[in-house]
Amino acid sequence: MVRVALVGLGKMGASHLSIVNAHPLVKVTAVCDATGYVLDVLSKYTGLTVYSSFEEMLQADDIDALIVATPSRFHAPMVEAALKRGLHVFCEKPFCLDPADSIRLGELAEERGLVNQVGYHYRFVGAFQEMKRLLDAGAIGRVTHILAEAYGPVVLKPKGSTWRSQRAEGGGCLYDYAAHPLNLLNWCFGAPNGVGGSVVNKIFSRDSDDEVYSTLYFPDGVTAQLSVNWSDESYRKMSTKVSVWGTNGRISADRQECQVYLREAVAGAAGYSEGWNVRYTTELTDEVWFYVRGEEYSAQIDHFVQAVSGGAMETVSSFRSAAETDQILAMILADAERGPSTTRETPIERAPQARRFSLFGGKRARTAG
Amino acid sequence: MNRLLFGDNQFFGVNHMSEEKARAQSIRFQDVSRIIEVLDAAYDEGVKTFMCTTHDKIEAVCDHVRANKARYPDFVFYPCMPYAHKYANAITEDGPLGALRRFLPSDGLLDAAFRGGASLAKKDIEGVATLLIDAEMKMFDGLSTPVIFLQNVVVDLLLGLNFKEAFSIFANHVKKKYRAEPGFITMNMPMLLDVLDEVGVKNPIVCSNINKIGFRMSGGFEAYERALKEREFQAIAMSVFASGAIPPKEALEWVCHQPNVRSIVFGASSRANIRNTRDITLQFWPDAA
Numbered sequence: 001m002v003r004v005a006l007v008g009l010g011k012m013g014a015s016h017l018s019i020v021n022a023h024p025l026v027k028v029t030a031v032c033d034a035t036g037y038v039l040d041v042l043s044k045y046t047g048l049t050v051y052s053s054f055e056e057m058l059q060a061d062d063i064d065a066l067i068v069a070t071p072s073r074f075h076a077p078m079v080e081a082a083l084k085r086g087l088h089v090f091c092e093k094p095f096c097l098d099p100a101d102s103i104r105l106g107e108l109a110e111e112r113g114l115v116n117q118v119g120y121h122y123r124f125v126g127a128f129q130e131m132k133r134l135l136d137a138g139a140i141g142r143v144t145h146i147l148a149e150a151y152g153p154v155v156l157k158p159k160g161s162t163w164r165s166q167r168a169e170g171g172g173c174l175y176d177y178a179a180h181p182l183n184l185l186n187w188c189f190g191a192p193n194g195v196g197g198s199v200v201n202k203i204f205s206r207d208s209d210d211e212v213y214s215t216l217y218f219p220d221g222v223t224a225q226l227s228v229n230w231s232d233e234s235y236r237k238m239s240t241k242v243s244v245w246g247t248n249g250r251i252s253a254d255r256q257e258c259q260v261y262l263r264e265a266v267a268g269a270a271g272y273s274e275g276w277n278v279r280y281t282t283e284l285t286d287e288v289w290f291y292v293r294g295e296e297y298s299a300q301i302d303h304f305v306q307a308v309s310g311g312a313m314e315t316v317s318s319f320r321s322a323a324e325t326d327q328i329l330a331m332i333l334a335d336a337e338r339g340p341s342t343t344r345e346t347p348i349e350r351a352p353q354a355r356r357f358s359l360f361g362g363k364r365a366r367t368a369g
Numbered sequence: 370m371n372r373l374l375f376g377d378n379q380f381f382g383v384n385h386m387s388e389e390k391a392r393a394q395s396i397r398f399q400d401v402s403r404i405i406e407v408l409d410a411a412y413d414e415g416v417k418t419f420m421c422t423t424h425d426k427i428e429a430v431c432d433h434v435r436a437n438k439a440r441y442p443d444f445v446f447y448p449c450m451p452y453a454h455k456y457a458n459a460i461t462e463d464g465p466l467g468a469l470r471r472f473l474p475s476d477g478l479l480d481a482a483f484r485g486g487a488s489l490a491k492k493d494i495e496g497v498a499t500l501l502i503d504a505e506m507k508m509f510d511g512l513s514t515p516v517i518f519l520q521n522v523v524v525d526l527l528l529g530l531n532f533k534e535a536f537s538i539f540a541n542h543v544k545k546k547y548r549a550e551p552g553f554i555t556m557n558m559p560m561l562l563d564v565l566d567e568v569g570v571k572n573p574i575v576c577s578n579i580n581k582i583g584f585r586m587s588g589g590f591e592a593y594e595r596a597l598k599e600r601e602f603q604a605i606a607m608s609v610f611a612s613g614a615i616p617p618k619e620a621l622e623w624v625c626h627q628p629n630v631r632s633i634v635f636g637a638s639s640r641a642n643i644r645n646t647r648d649i650t651l652q653f654w655p656d657a658a
Contacts, residue, residue: 017530018528022529022557044494045534045535046530046531236381241388257387280386281385281386290525290560290587290588293525295585
């Protein structure tokens with residue numbers, strides 16, 4: 001039995017708690033949050049042991065592993081305290097706002113032989129796993145370029161009062177959305193040598209960003225374009241897509257499917273023929289023991305629990321790998337801050353600052369189709 | 370309960386196979402009159418129960434059916450609440466308490482409930498929960514809603530948390546206030562049956578994926594087979610085609626031969642597809658007419 005504690009009962013925390021609590025190898029021994037009424041409801045109805053103080057919870061002697069799902073700026077101090085206490089740690093993404101912390105904590109976890117994982121759940125989506133498998137097998141030849149995209153309807157008006165609307169807290173489109181496609185790039189192509197042409201703009205937000213664009217430079221001349229916008233109402237929910245061009249074709253993957261065009265069939269990609277090939281989520285997804293909101297969320301928790309339970313240290317989404325993503329996030333921010341080079345006297349114009357009132361007065365009329 | 374129920378995923382750009390197909394569908398059904406056209410076709414083909422989420426657009430469908438009662442004497446709604454994205458987005462913007470305030474009819478009860486700070490009485494939780502149900506039910510005023518469902522995201526979240534009493538709170542309120550039968554949608558049917566049993570929800574209506582390839586049947590194919598054979602409950606099968614992975618005839622033949630499946634919920638965008646599904650089902654379930 002793995003004895004698990006969880007801190008942070010927001011949207012991700014509640015979902016992780018539900019999933020891990022249903023795991024046959026787990027006993028949830030402690031839950032911590034700063035909000036009294038949430039703890040109150042939880043202890044009254046579920047009988048879970050609750051703490052309002054993280055420090056106090058860490059003193060308990062019936063915890064083997066901790067799930068951290070607090071606002072991002074608390075990740076570094078909480079993860080550090082947990083590791084020093086000898087706990088295995090699963091932490092929500094982005095890992096740490098300062099990449100120096102990410103690297104240091106990755107080293108600390110490895111030194112102490114503790115299982116460490118960050119919640120990049122797209123690494124557990126069947127279609128992206130298939131994309132990586134094909135890339136590793138060299139199915140599309142030498143890769144030349146990648147387009148990594150994420151769009152969704154999170155901030156649609158100048159409003160918002162939670163930590164997710166504050167960049168200093170780890171909120172904003174860069175940390176919340178862009179981190180996902182960037183992490184997939186790290187997974188498939190490693191760490192880039194540099195970034196350029198970065199744009200980190202506000203559309204509606206006052207204290208964080210709503211759209212992020214950048215060019216990433218990987219070894220061997222491979223480039224990637226990042227295009228992310230969380231103020232796009234045309235999407236029903238977050239949608240992440242990665243397209244990869246190579247000398248032997250193209251792969252395009254999202255949560256639902258993996259589309260592959262091969263100029264020539266190759267030995268490494270058995271079952272894939274010349275021309276178009278499509279594999280759907282129904283055939284690429286492994287069933288999970290318990291489902292709340294997508295197999296990948298259950299699969300990543302199971303992966304962590306199995307690693308703790310089986311004594312394996314290496315996970316698919318380790319602190320070390322998440323540190324690579326945190327480094328790119330920092331590079332993009334610095335690059336956007338520096339701004340573009342220009343030969344003209346006139347400075348490059350920035351997007352207008354978000355105002356506190358809506359120009360459109362609420363919901364806009366749609367044109368009939 | 371009718372043996373064939375009409376679902377609504379196709380109207381809202383929900384497609385588990387392809388984002389492109391999902392977008393094509395949301396473009397096609399942007400205008401509510403296009404949704405009503407398909408519902409009319411279903412109704413005229415004898416599929417008269419509409420199992421739908423409490424999405425904003427459904428409100429317009431409700432208005433239409435209310436205004437044309439003579440056209441739809443037997444039209445039945447099975448509301449499925451809540452439409453989760455509405456709440457998820459609100460929680461991201463305003464936090465859990467702010468989101469609650471947004472959806473509750475007035476601030477009075479919530480303020481009273483939270484006045485004491487950290488200490489909340491059970492009756493307050495029940496009060497908030499039942500007010501949320503009432504808010505979701507408003508759009509169905511005056512329409513026939515003999516079964517009211519709790520959506521799978523909520524059911525399964527509560528199931529994992531072991532928040533068992535929530536199911537009896539929901540069941541009791543739905544029975545008492547709406548004289549309806551409570552229904553539960555889940556991706557974890559065998560596990561849910563145990564918990565419903567425990568909290569005394571007898572012979573429950575449970576809607577879950579039931580398909581030949583075991584797609585999204587969490588807990589395992591065998592556990593589902595066993596539950597259908599041995600448990601006392603009213604099973605509704607959804608995702609019988611596994612998002613198109615199984616050909617219609619093969620999928621329906623298999624499902625219709627499972628023991629204890631009361632109904633099938635399916636989605637379709639055209640009269641031809643509705644008729645086709647109905648006709649195939651009739652071959653195996655002659656009483657589905």
